[in-house]
Amino acid sequence: MxxxxxxxxxxxxxxxxxxxxxxxxxxxxxxxxxxxxxxxxxxxxxxxxxxxxxxxxxxxxxxxxxxxxxxxxxxxxxxxxxxxxxxxxxxxxxxxxxxxxxxxxxxxxxxxxxxxxxxxxxRDVAELVRAGLSTRQAEVQVLHDAGLDYATIADRLDVAESTVKVHRHRIQEKVANAKRLLDAVAD
Structure with missing residues (x-):
C-alpha cells in the first residue's frame, strides 16, 4: 500500500x-x-x-x-x-x-x-488565508490558538516539528510586517 x-x-x-x-x-x-x-x-x-x-x-x-x-x-x-x-x-x-x-x-x-x-x-482557516497566510500557516495558527504545542501540531498535520516552528516564525514575521505597514499608513 x-x-x-x-x-x-x-x-x-x-x-x-x-x-x-x-x-x-x-x-x-x-x-x-x-x-x-x-x-x-x-x-x-x-x-x-x-x-x-x-x-x-x-x-x-x-x-x-x-x-x-x-x-x-x-x-x-x-x-x-x-x-x-x-x-x-x-x-x-x-x-x-x-x-x-x-x-x-x-x-x-x-x-x-x-x-x-x-x-x-x-471559517478560521479561511479568514487567516484571506488575511495573508498560506493554508498550512493558517492551520498551524488555528491549532496554536487552540493551545496545542509544536509536537502535537506536527503530529496532527503529519509534518516535522521543525516545519511547525518554521511556519510559526513566518506567521510572526507576517504579523510584524502588517503592523509596520499599519503604522506607516497611519502616519
Whole structure:
C-alpha cells in the first residue's frame, strides 16, 4: 500500500482506505483531495451561508477546528467538482473520502434528505488565508490558538516539528510586517 500525506485535514489513512475500495490511484486521489480543499478556501463561506438558509443539517466544525463539514445536495457536489477541475476518474472517490472523513469525525455519513458531506476549510482557516497566510500557516495558527504545542501540531498535520516552528516564525514575521505597514499608513 502507498502511504499518502495530505495537506488537507483529512488523514492519509482515510484516502488510502477509500482508494483501495474504489480501485483508485492513491496518489491521484490525494492530489485531487488536496487541490479541492485548497481551492475551497475562497468559496467555503458562500457554501456555508447557502446551506445555513436551507433545511440541510447544521454544519459541524471538526478536526481541531481545521475543517467544517457541511451537508450539500448532489448538484452542489457536481458543480464544485467541475468548477475546481477534479478529474472525472477520481471524482466519485473524492466524494467518498469526504463522506468517510465526515462519518469518522461526526458520526453522520449524510442525512435522509439526500445530502452528502463536503469537507471545507473552517471559517478560521479561511479568514487567516484571506488575511495573508498560506493554508498550512493558517492551520498551524488555528491549532496554536487552540493551545496545542509544536509536537502535537506536527503530529496532527503529519509534518516535522521543525516545519511547525518554521511556519510559526513566518506567521510572526507576517504579523510584524502588517503592523509596520499599519503604522506607516497611519502616519
Amino acid at each position: 502507498v502511504t499518502v500525506t495530505l495537506d488537507a485535514p483529512i488523514p492519509g489513512s482515510t484516502v488510502e482506505t477509500v482508494a483501495g475500495r474504489a480501485d483508485a490511484d492513491p496518489r491521484a486521489l490525494t492530489r485531487a483531495v488536496d487541490a479541492l480543499h485548497e481551492s475551497l478556501v475562497d468559496g467555503s463561506d458562500a457554501i456555508l451561508q447557502h446551506y445555513r438558509t436551507t433545511d440541510a443539517p447544521d454544519s459541524v466544525t471538526v478536526a481541531d477546528g481545521l475543517a467544517t463539514v457541511v451537508y450539500v445536495d448532489d448538484d452542489t457536489w457536481t458543480r464544485t467538482l467541475d468548477t475546481h477541475g477534479v478529474p472525472a476518474d477520481v471524482a466519485p472517490a473524492v466524494r467518498a473520502v469526504h463522506a468517510a472523513f465526515a462519518t469518522d469525525e461526526t458520526g453522520r455519513p449524510g442525512d435522509e434528505s439526500r445530502r452528502e458531506p463536503m469537507v471545507l476549510p473552517s
